[in-house]
Amino acid sequence: xxxxxxxxxSRAQQAIYRKSDEIAEVRLPQPARLHPTVETLTTALASEDxxxxxxxxxxxxxxxxxxxxxxxxxxxxxAARPHAKWGELHGLYTAERGKTPKIQLWMRTAKQRRVVxxxxxxxxxxxxxxxxxxxxxxxxxxxxxxxxxYKRESSLFKQLVPESRAxxxxxxxxxxxxxxxxxxxxxxxxxxxxAALGTRRPAELARRPSQEAWSPT
Numbered sequence: 145x146x147x148x149x150x151x152x153x154s155r156a157q158q159a160i161y162r163k164s165d166e167i168a169e170v171r172l173p174q175p176a177r178l179h180p181t182v183e184t185l186t187t188a189l190a191s192e193d194x195x196x197x198x199x200x201x202x203x204x205x206x207x208x209x210x211x212x213x214x215x216x217x218x219x220x221x222x223a224a225r226p227h228a229k230w231g232e233l234h235g236l237y238t239a240e241r242g243k244t245p246k247i248q249l250w251m252r253t254a255k256q257r258r259v260v261x262x263x264x265x266x267x268x269x270x271x272x273x274x275x276x277x278x279x280x281x282x283x284x285x286x287x288x289x290x291x292x293x294y295k296r297e298s299s300l301f302k303q304l305v306p307e308s309r310a311x312x313x314x315x316x317x318x319x320x321x322x323x324x325x326x327x328x329x330x331x332x333x334x335x336x337x338x339a340a341l342g343t344r345r346p347a348e349l350a351r352r353p354s355q356e357a358w359s360p361t
Contacts, residue, residue: 147289160285165292169299170212170277175306178207182304185266189251190348192259197221197251201269205247208273208300214280217273218246227254234260235268237275237287245279247272263305270300 150161172178181204188200198221209216217237225232232254239245249268252259260268274297278287287293318326341349341360349360 145291147291157286157288161288161290164278164282164284164288165290167282167292168295170274170281170296172208172211172300172303174211175303178204178211178304181207182266186262189259189262189265190351191345192347192351194221194223194251201249204269205273209276209280212277212281214277216244217276218244220246220248222248222250224252224257225250225254234264235272237272239276239279245276247276266305267297267301270297270304273300 146161146165150158153161181200185197185200185204188196198219201221202219205219206216225234227233234250236248237245238248247269249265249272250260251265274293275287277296278284278293321329344360352359
């Protein structure tokens, strides 16, 4: 079912819209190769350092364009999002004749100036890359927000951040283990925590994922 603005488009524009709507995914040849880049981006956002986020974002987007065999796009990471009565601007893709296309992303919320959550940032990144792919990969003459467009964005996200298939131990399963098994598991915990936190900066360890949550420290 087309979105409401479809009726305001010309016949030529509607044809582009329908073509976009028919394409539900963009398959990456070897998505696992980009998983370390996703981890780098996660760490960069946690550091709250704009220069680090800029470098990680450039690497992420270049990895996507190289994997799909499309021309590169310039990237600029900015601080707090612009906002007005219509809301906050998360990202922006611009393409001008004779110039390299450009993606702008904002890493902090407009009012509270907090670094945006990783998943939100990555989805915004993929959204803007999606506009680039409409032109450079799919050969569309324009890039519309269609249901197919959002499905393609989600398909890229799921390939880059696959859901964990590891079974989650329940509380009951824990207590069904023998005392020796539980003690052995507890004995491994300090080393595992030290390994997970050992390379983190003090600012990262002090950061709360949300206002209601604990930080590592």
